[in-house]
Amino acid sequence: MIEFRDVTKAYPGTDVGLEGATFNVRRGEFVFLVGSTGSGKSTIMRLLIKEREPTSGEIRVAGRNLADLKHKQVPYYRRNLGVVFQDFKLLPNRTVYDNVAYALSATGASRKEIRAKVPDILRLTGLATKLHNYPDQLSGGEQQRVSVARAFVNHPPLLLADEPTGNLDPKTSIGIMQLLYRINRTGTTVVVATHDAQLVNRARRRVIELHAGRIVRDEATGLYAPTEQSTKEFGAMIKPPTDEFQAIMDSTFPADVPPRES
């Protein structure tokens, strides 16, 4: 789905956003990009959205070289991406329903299509009762759900989330992550940039770690922090989650939902 080949992004000035990044993400994968602030996570996201151009190297998404996309094609490319940000990027003067509908109409969807899709996606994201609320009448978690609903309303094959839980408390974060896992189970490839160690450790998904613009680790079922030992051994060593945390996790990640193959 995503191929980075020796991608470097140098920002004007001395800062290097990303240096020699090479990695692949397969269709249907769920990947965490981790690393401290300034390590280059957002740079990767921006390159994928084609909001920025790499200084060198090649980026392919679904087999297509992003450098070959003409300016006019970019909007159509973006319609195949869902994007979620730390700051939600909701329009404050529009209701929940209108925020999602607005995004749909921006892609040229018909009224009929909008009326059919918007309530569906809002139900799916647990916002059925908040349709006519304005963003400032919602909690942070609910706002982020609206933003996820907007990103996923067209069922894009690729969903990018840049610190989606950065503004949320741990409990709310888990809810958002659960939503992203569910989206991933529908076959959508999901890339999440985060520095929330707890979430990453609990998820046991693929982790790509960045440090100062370089990829320093890429583990299939990694933890947030790097380790010399095998993942299994490390797992046994970490202190067990608190009871409260465990209860939340159990209720939000029911064990009986098998991951869907894609």
Add this chain to the structure above:
Amino acid sequence: MFFVREAWRSLQRNAVPSFAAMASVVVTMLVLGVFIPIIQATTGAANEVRSKVLVDVYLKTNAKDADVERVRQVLAEDTPHVGNVTFVSKADAYAEEKKRNPEAYELLGSNPLPDTFRVTPDKPENVQALRDALAPLTASGARTTTDPAIEEVRNRREETDKILSATRVVKLTVGVLAVLLVLASVLLIANTIRLSLFARRREVEVMKLVGATDWFIRWPFIIEGILVGAMGGIMAVLLLGVGKVALLDPLAADFALLSSPETINFALLIAVILGASVGVAALGSGLSLRRFLRV
């Protein structure tokens, strides 16, 4: 419809700069609406005077009927650029002038006026050539006459030149004023759109992220600008309409200039004003979008 709704929404939020831009369009269009007909009317009047350009051929006061006939012959056959020739006899001229100024001519007693041929050139610009043909310039700069019976040949060039240069000045002044006003309107609309872009930068950002095309993003702003322009234009047209009905129409009855055929007709004027308003608005919007919307 989506675009118009978005544009209207934005306009309401941007009320103050929108109003300023609209007021500027109103003023600009009022000036255009008042001066286009005035310029046309004065140009028409000047042309009329031009078409009445005459060369007066004064004969000597002692000229005989035979001299008159000979000069008529010269004018009809041997002189280039002659259009129309009218003969005003001594007696006719006297009667005419006496009617205009009875006391003065009462005092004079006898008739001091000569026989006169009023000659119109074939084209107004040939008036000087006609004069030169009848009264060639000598090397010393004085004029002789082609026929001994001719006393003097005069034209009324100075008068027409004055009228023409006056209309030129009016045209130039109004032209400069109009250009400045149009410029101000364009800039004020550009400013409105810039503020609107700023107020809606989040929306623009979101639209880009979800894959809206460049034109989809631009249209609401262009329509917003055009709405401002069109509202200003309509306002100006309404004011002009009121002005026409209240001031001009009562006057038109006894002021021939206003109803002269060269004056642009009102429907066309409205169309020109509305077209200009929309054009100005589109230009202003386009300017801001080019500069501030990097899509």
